[in-house]
Amino acid sequence: EAGVAQSPRYKIIEKRQSVAFWCNPISGHATLYWYQQILGQGPKLLIQFQNNGVVDDSQLPKDRFSAERLKGVDSTLKIQPAKLEDSAVYLCASSFVIGTKNEQFFGPGTRLTVL
Amino acid sequence: QQQVKQSPQSLIVQKGGISIINCAYENTAFDYFPWYQQFPGKGPALLIAIRPDVSEKKEGRFTISFNKSAKQFSLHIMDSQPGDSATYFCAASNSAGGFKTIFGAGTRLFVKA
Numbered sequence: 340e341a342g343v344a345q346s347p348r349y350k351i352i353e354k355r356q357s358v359a360f361w362c363n364p365i366s367g368h369a370t371l372y373w374y375q376q377i378l379g380q381g382p383k384l385l386i387q388f389q390n391n392g393v394v395d396d397s398q399l400p401k402d403r404f405s406a407e408r409l410k411g412v413d414s415t416l417k418i419q420p421a422k423l424e425d426s427a428v429y430l431c432a433s434s435f436v437i438g439t440k441n442e443q444f445f446g447p448g449t450r451l452t453v454l
Numbered sequence: 455q456q457q458v459k460q461s462p463q464s465l466i467v468q469k470g471g472i473s474i475i476n477c478a479y480e481n482t483a484f485d486y487f488p489w490y491q492q493f494p495g496k497g498p499a500l501l502i503a504i505r506p507d508v509s510e511k512k513e514g515r516f517t518i519s520f521n522k523s524a525k526q527f528s529l530h531i532m533d534s535q536p537g538d539s540a541t542y543f544c545a546a547s548n549s550a551g552g553f554k555t556i557f558g559a560g561t562r563l564f565v566k567a
Contacts, residue, residue: 343497370553381460381543381557382498394552430497434553439505441486441553445497 341365343446345431351452357419360449364412364433370394371408372443373416374430382430388414421453456481458546460558467565473531475561477544480525484546486553489518489529492541492560501542502529534565 344363352358364371369390374382385404387394390411399406403422408414418425428448434441459478467473477487485506490498504511504518504527511518517530531538541562547555
């Protein structure tokens, strides 16, 4: 079974520029998550999709971040304009709930550096 | 109330020893508590998980102990090996809330050979 794919793996941009990340979840997984992981911290949920609908985006800075999941499969996360504090690893995860168990499968992440 | 507090921040254990990582939560609506393991340059991977209706779950060398009244849970790694050196995250989620997951800050474990 193929895992969660993310691209690019690394991105360096200047502040105020825009950037987009792409995620392809595991086939059949209805739930997709985007997390921000700042160095030395745990992943922080930015947005959660169930199929192509948003379940939770309460921690997404909506003035600069946007995300979409077209056709309930692939997803993109965009930052425009980027700030220095956006430097982090952006993790995508997908899951399929079985009964009361929810195992999230994470991609390798995109490491963003904002200069 | 949405926080999950994790300690210690870092841990050094001798090979063959027991590694213990602790977590505490506030929100009693949480009903699923997974532990994730993360190696450098990789995404986290599920290690073991527990629901609050049991007090302990064991899978191989990994055991979760859960204290519902104290709102605390811990991960024990028995016979720790150098290959266990990684960052460990506890987490909590609410199945009724679509399994929105809150992660602890992480514990960096180093097992000395």
